[in-house]
Amino acid sequence: MAFAVQDSGKGPAAALRVSPHAERGGLKARERRVGWLFLAPALIAFVAVILVPFLRALGLAFTRYDLQTPVPEFIGLGNFHAILTSPEILGSFVTTAIYVVLATAGSVLLGLSWALILNQPFRGRAALRAMSLIPWVLPSTVTAFVWGWIFNSRFGVLNALLTSLGVIDYPTAWLSTSGGAMTAIVITKVWFSVPLFMSFFLAGLQSLDKEQLEAARVDGAHNLALLRDHILPHLKPVMLVVIVLGVIGNLQHFDTIFALTGGGPVRATSVLSIEVYRRAFDQWDIGMASAVGLLWVATILPAAWFYLRHLLKGA
Amino acid sequence: MSSISLKNVKKSFGAVDILQGIDLEIADGEFTVFVGPSGCGKSTLLRLICGLDEVSAGEIVIDGEIVNDVPPAKRGIAMVFQNYALYPHMSVAQNMGYSLRLAGTDKAEIEKRVGDAAAVLRLDKLLDRKPRQLSGGQRQRVAIGRAIVRKPQVFLFDEPLSNLDAALRVDMRVEIASLKERLGTTMIYVTHDQVEAMTLADKIVVMHAGRVEQVGSPLELYRRPANLFVAGFIGSPRMNVLRAEADERGTLRLENGTVLPVTAPAGARQVSVGIRAEHLSLSDDPGAFVLRGRARVVEHLGSDMFVHVSVDGASDPVIVRCPDEMELAIGSAVSVGFEAANAHLFAPDGQRIVSADARRSAA
Numbered sequence: 001m002a003f004a005v006q007d008s009g010k011g012p013a014a015a016l017r018v019s020p021h022a023e024r025g026g027l028k029a030r031e032r033r034v035g036w037l038f039l040a041p042a043l044i045a046f047v048a049v050i051l052v053p054f055l056r057a058l059g060l061a062f063t064r065y066d067l068q069t070p071v072p073e074f075i076g077l078g079n080f081h082a083i084l085t086s087p088e089i090l091g092s093f094v095t096t097a098i099y100v101v102l103a104t105a106g107s108v109l110l111g112l113s114w115a116l117i118l119n120q121p122f123r124g125r126a127a128l129r130a131m132s133l134i135p136w137v138l139p140s141t142v143t144a145f146v147w148g149w150i151f152n153s154r155f156g157v158l159n160a161l162l163t164s165l166g167v168i169d170y171p172t173a174w175l176s177t178s179g180g181a182m183t184a185i186v187i188t189k190v191w192f193s194v195p196l197f198m199s200f201f202l203a204g205l206q207s208l209d210k211e212q213l214e215a216a217r218v219d220g221a222h223n224l225a226l227l228r229d230h231i232l233p234h235l236k237p238v239m240l241v242v243i244v245l246g247v248i249g250n251l252q253h254f255d256t257i258f259a260l261t262g263g264g265p266v267r268a269t270s271v272l273s274i275e276v277y278r279r280a281f282d283q284w285d286i287g288m289a290s291a292v293g294l295l296w297v298a299t300i301l302p303a304a305w306f307y308l309r310h311l312l313k314g315a
Numbered sequence: 316m317s318s319i320s321l322k323n324v325k326k327s328f329g330a331v332d333i334l335q336g337i338d339l340e341i342a343d344g345e346f347t348v349f350v351g352p353s354g355c356g357k358s359t360l361l362r363l364i365c366g367l368d369e370v371s372a373g374e375i376v377i378d379g380e381i382v383n384d385v386p387p388a389k390r391g392i393a394m395v396f397q398n399y400a401l402y403p404h405m406s407v408a409q410n411m412g413y414s415l416r417l418a419g420t421d422k423a424e425i426e427k428r429v430g431d432a433a434a435v436l437r438l439d440k441l442l443d444r445k446p447r448q449l450s451g452g453q454r455q456r457v458a459i460g461r462a463i464v465r466k467p468q469v470f471l472f473d474e475p476l477s478n479l480d481a482a483l484r485v486d487m488r489v490e491i492a493s494l495k496e497r498l499g500t501t502m503i504y505v506t507h508d509q510v511e512a513m514t515l516a517d518k519i520v521v522m523h524a525g526r527v528e529q530v531g532s533p534l535e536l537y538r539r540p541a542n543l544f545v546a547g548f549i550g551s552p553r554m555n556v557l558r559a560e561a562d563e564r565g566t567l568r569l570e571n572g573t574v575l576p577v578t579a580p581a582g583a584r585q586v587s588v589g590i591r592a593e594h595l596s597l598s599d600d601p602g603a604f605v606l607r608g609r610a611r612v613v614e615h616l617g618s619d620m621f622v623h624v625s626v627d628g629a630s631d632p633v634i635v636r637c638p639d640e641m642e643l644a645i646g647s648a649v650s651v652g653f654e655a656a657n658a659h660l661f662a663p664d665g666q667r668i669v670s671a672d673a674r675r676s677a678a
């Protein structure tokens with residue numbers, strides 16, 4: 001011991017040797033190599049299934065490629081010019097905007113309210129929390145079927161309920177009016193999204209310091225002030241993520257709309273996803289469908305970019 | 316200014332009784348400290364007084380009015396939480412002014428009162444910061460500032476200094492003491508810390524398992540603990556306890572027959588004799604005092620030292636406090652003695668009994 005102490009007192013640093021256990025390239029090098037290895041399968045799948053088809057579709061957007069043109073023919077911005085002068089397609093953008101705003105706002109509001117309720121202590125809370133997830137677990141075709149049945153003009157539960165309450169005199173064909181159809185697809189989507197959003201909000205609420213709320217109560221805050229001054233500010237990051245996810249999800253949404261209304265009546269619920277589908281597989285106008293699709297992706301990108309940046313910053 | 320009285324206050328969570336009937340009077344302007352082991356119900360009692368939880372039975376009276384069903388904000392009470400519970404998204408100034416803002420006080424008045432409190436607590440330069448940009452001690456001061464700004468009738472503190480390091484604790488303790496002098500408000504203070512309790516309190520309430528064991532001034536508790544529990548809890552290091560047996564004449568003997576220099580009252584049999592470390596004398600001459608033993612551990616504290624002595628005839632070692640100038644080898648034979656006046660006698664049920672010597676001298 002005495003020797004070691006003496007030695008370190010005057011020994012120059014150059015005399016020290018590197019431990020034989022040292023990792024080449026620093027401590028993290030091995031972890032990084034393993035990381036790439038784990039990432040490889042997902043990366044290959046991504047390139048093959050998403051990136052390549054996407055880039056090809058991107059190319060098709062600048063071609064004429066329809067039933068009369070079996071081989072894609074380059075037409076530059078022709079498709080985009082057609083889109084700008086087509087009231088139908090421009091209408092699709094408006095329909096999409098209405099749908100996205102209503103569905104997102106509805107899901108966020110109801111998801112938050114539901115989370116606030118489920119965050120209160122009461123008997124049977126755990127069971128109710130579990131049950132709340134059911135709409136989210138159901139396959140979307142089943143969801144569409146359930147709601148289709150509810151809105152059905154002849155056998156529908158909604159008509160039965162409203163007539164028995166005396167609100168309406170005759171059964172209404174909800175899905176045949178443009179307002180009714182829009183309401184129906186929004187409600188269906190909200191019903192489907194609330195459980196997920198509720199889970200996000202609930203997780204956020206559970207990380208809220210209970211003492212903070214108690215301190216606020218002692219300071220004289222009533223329920224509304226608690227919500228406004230403490231709960232909502234605390235949930236702000238969650239709120240951002242939820243809204244962005246909601247916007248992205250609703251911009252992309254296709255299945256329940258297609259199953260419930262098919263974009264109708266006429267074009268009342270023809271959002272961009274439906275529009276692209278119709279162009280491509282009803283009218284076989286692949287070039288035009290690709291061009292609309294490209295614009296559609298362009299509307300999603302800002303939200304997606306925002307979301308990713310937020311995620312990466314958080315990590 | 317407010318007085319508080321608790322009348323047979325009980326609290327149970329489900330089937331578990333946490334507080335078993337607390338009676339307590341706290342006078343206007345008094346600084347009362349709750350002490351007791353972890354889990355004895357100090358925080359629970361404080362939350363009941365604050366109004367954050369409802370009592371299961373009994374009455375809480377503030378200024379002659381039963382406030383059982385009055386919400387916390389209307390009790391004229393401010394509470395400082397153990398983990399500060401600052402509002403993380405508000406600045407220091409907003410934190411401190413929040414209650415006034417809710418009460419609809421006008422901006423200029425809020426600013427003035429926040430400014431005054433900040434000056435007192437030396438927070439003036441930090442008013443625009445967020446809580447996470449503050450050190451522990453600064454956060455603590457903001458929490459106290461938030462309470463002061465409201466000009467409450469009663470301050471409640473739940474272990475406010477327990478998250479601070481030793482030096483900061485001393486600073487904050489002094490700060491709270493000066494606050495007490497300046498404001499003269501009724502204060503209730505929960506702590507684990509002996510020194511905080513002894514230095515700050517006008518009155519200490521010792522709690523144990525949901526009951527009040529003793530209420531009194533720091534010196535009363537130190538000089539005349541009502542039972543073994545209080546004797547062990549107040550004072551540091553813990554009071555030494557020797558198990559002794561008394562004969563018909565009151566002579567107290569250890570297991571090995573050593574006669575103690577204190578006499579039990581008539582009728583006592585099994586007696587626990589408590590003596591504080593500072594009331595024991597130590598000598599390296601084995602014949603100097605009645606208790607013989609060996610030094611086992613010596614702890615040097617600088618000015619003092621604590622010597623752990625295993626005494627012949629006693630089951631547990633006793634701790635003796637003496638000036639740190641004695642040369643003492645571990646394992647060396649020593650003797651220990653004390654004066655009758657400094658001995659505390661306790662019956663087998665733990666209650667204090669008065670020694671025969673004390674009775675004689677009182678007569």
Ligand SMILES: Nc1ncnc2c1ncn2[C@@H]1O[C@H](COP(=O)(O)OP(=O)(O)OP(=O)(O)O)[C@@H](O)[C@H]1O
Nearest residue numbers: 328331333351352353354355356357358359360507
């Ligand atoms: N909400 C609750 N539900 C059930 N039991 C509780 C609840 N709150 C406290 N208790 C129990 O009540 C007892 C007293 O708790 P309390 O927090 O008052 O102790 P304390 O004296 O403040 O302890 P510490 O010094 O560790 O803070 C503990 O046994 C605790 O487990």
Ligand SMILES: [Mg+2]
Nearest residue numbers: 357358359473
């Ligand atoms: Mg506590």
